[in-house]
């Protein structure tokens with residue numbers, strides 16, 4: 001299903017939240033200028049050597065990871081639906097002195113246009129809270145396959161759908177996601193950067209905006225991991241790696257999470273291990 005109207009509502013919800021998120025990031029431009037990299041080891045391992053590669057970063061948000069990909073040698077285009085996220089990314093690029101192209105567009109529209117214009121890239125990358133905003137996995141996967149060069153790679157790191165089964169207190173409260181079932185978030189995009197208390201702010205955590213309330217609701221789509229893999233392989237991408245991780249990077253998704261070095265969050269010791277993130281590397285044959 002297309003759900004363009006819901007995606008436009010999501011755009012408003014993201015626009016409202018970006019300023020609050022940015023208010024906590026400290027001197028990120030200075031961090032990047034001095035060679036800092038915001039990416040975590042898991043996506044860096046899946047991405048491999050990026051020297052001289054052309055790369056599209058889908059759903060790039062405020063651009064910290066996009067500019068880190070440039071630092072690793074790639075020529076990068078970042079794409080995001082949110083006007084505020086793209087303004088913030090352009091500002092960060094200029095303040096850090098790291099060049100990248102940023103395009104404000106719905107991922108479906110951008111993929112279609114890029115394929116029509118016969119643009120081709122070595123790598124497509126997307127990470128951390130991205131699949132849940134997509135109402136149509138087949139169109140997304142087809143669009144990615146269409147803009148990859150032969151032997152080009154798609155790398156995805158995202159929160160594991162199994163994590164969506166728990167409420168904040170670790171009670172198993174929801175069915176395993178499937179079918180892209182829409183889920184209304186009345187409270188809209190929240191201030192997860194503040195809630196993660198330093199996990200998402202490698203430069204420094206600033207108190208910034210307090211008590212952020214989003215006036216715009218948002219709409220998520222609930223997909224299982226099998227559906228993501230099936231969409232990618234159905235689009236002609238060969239799954240090279242599928243990894244599941246019993247921790248999550250940066251974000252404190254639940255109560256009582258333990259923080260290990262490197263901003264890695266683990267469940268409390270009394271919880272059995274569950275996958276909280278996954279990573280995929282797929283190749284266009």
Ligand SMILES: C[S@@+](CC[C@H](N)C(=O)[O-])C[C@H]1O[C@@H](n2cnc3c(N)ncnc32)[C@H](O)[C@@H]1O
Pocket residue numbers: 007010011014059060061062063064065066079080081082085105106107108126127128129130133
């Ligand atoms: C949780 S963020 C992703 C995190 C990001 N990778 C980072 O480095 O911070 C999700 C992003 O998806 C974007 N988004 C949501 N729906 C979209 C769509 N239909 N097309 C393009 N971007 C979309 C939002 O604007 C938001 O910036």
